[in-house]
Amino acid sequence: xxxxxxxxxxxxxxxxxxxxxxxxxxxxxxxxxxxxxxxxxxxxxxxxxxxxxxxxxxxxxxxxxxxxxxxxxxxxxxxxxxxxxxxxxxxxxxxxxxxxxxxxxxx
Numbered sequence: 001x002x003x004x005x006x007x008x009x010x011x012x013x014x015x016x017x018x019x020x021x022x023x024x025x026x027x028x029x030x031x032x033x034x035x036x037x038x039x040x041x042x043x044x045x046x047x048x049x050x051x052x053x054x055x056x057x058x059x060x061x062x063x064x065x066x067x068x069x070x071x072x073x074x075x076x077x078x079x080x081x082x083x084x085x086x087x088x089x090x091x092x093x094x095x096x097x098x099x100x101x102x103x104x105x106x107x
Contacts, residue, residue, distance in 0.1 A: 011096050022085040037073050041066055
């Protein structure tokens with residue numbers, strides 16, 4: 001069995017790898033999902049343009065609508081990313097706990 005020091009170092013390395021993996025996933029995820037948000041906002045602008053609002057009414061409607069759509073999008077996609085990272089971290093912690101009890105496994 002490895003000395004406790006080494007076990008701690010291995011666990012730390014695995015946690016840092018987990019963090020790095022999820023930081024990269026954020027970039028990948030948003031590069032795929034942001035164009036969908038832009039398309040949705042553009043469609044919303046187009047539909048508001050069809051309604052022939054006065055300039056001030058249009059500005060108010062587009063601002064409120066876009067802000068609402070953006071906030072909802074951020075809420076949903078942040079939740080998705082957090083849930084994925086928490087799931088992976090839980091697996092990592094479970095493996096570390098098993099190792100502490102003397103069970104062999106690969107991190």
